[in-house]
Amino acid sequence: MVKTILKQLFRLPFVEDIVYIVGGVLIAFILYSSLGFALHTDKPVLTVVSGSMEPTLMIGDLIVVKGVDPSDIEKGDIIVFDTDGFINKLVVHRVYEVLEAENVDELSGEKHIVYSFRTKGDNVVTNSHVDPWIIHEKNVYGVNIIRIPYLGYPRIMLNNLMEFAAFKF
Numbered sequence: 434m435v436k437t438i439l440k441q442l443f444r445l446p447f448v449e450d451i452v453y454i455v456g457g458v459l460i461a462f463i464l465y466s467s468l469g470f471a472l473h474t475d476k477p478v479l480t481v482v483s484g485s486m487e488p489t490l491m492i493g494d495l496i497v498v499k500g501v502d503p504s505d506i507e508k509g510d511i512i513v514f515d516t517d518g519f520i521n522k523l524v525v526h527r528v529y530e531v532l533e534a535e536n537v538d539e540l541s542g543e544k545h546i547v548y549s550f551r552t553k554g555d556n557v558v559t560n561s562h563v564d565p566w567i568i569h570e571k572n573v574y575g576v577n578i579i580r581i582p583y584l585g586y587p588r589i590m591l592n593n594l595m596e597f598a599a600f601k602f
Contacts, residue, residue: 465477482522485524493585510528526560534546
């Protein structure tokens with residue numbers, strides 16, 4: 434009985450399309466989550482959407498990000514971070530300066546180093562000065578490990594289409 438109903442359902446052309454779309458989304462989610470787990474970050478794959486890092490990273494580049502211990506981040510590394518409210522998007526910039534501060538845990542009394550970072554984009558025209566923010570280690574998602582040119586353009590186009598549709602309707 435159930436088998437017969439499923440066969441009849443799958444004869445309808447739109448049902449098969451829906452199954453493929455849902456399956457594709459599910460596979461993409463599993464791959465993204467697995468990559469995030471393997472690379473120790475919540476944001477393993479990102480698209481470059483501004484020219485602030487040109488010529489190193491171009492608009493439309495897809496980057497792969499690996500989470501690292503803050504003590505391993507050095508001057509010159511390209512990091513992905515949240516500005517903690519200064520800008521409502523993730524930023525990809527180069528570390529200009531590493532700041533270290535000693536912190537004492539109030540409960541245990543143990544001392545440990547807390548890292549912060551000054552950053553700057555590579556584009557000498559749009560980013561001639563060091564960024565106005567200091568990034569705390571908790572706001573860093575990781576360092577850029579791979580750049581894949583042009584692969585981020587479909588995401589940019591999809592975002593633009595969605596923004597246009599939201600604005601239009």
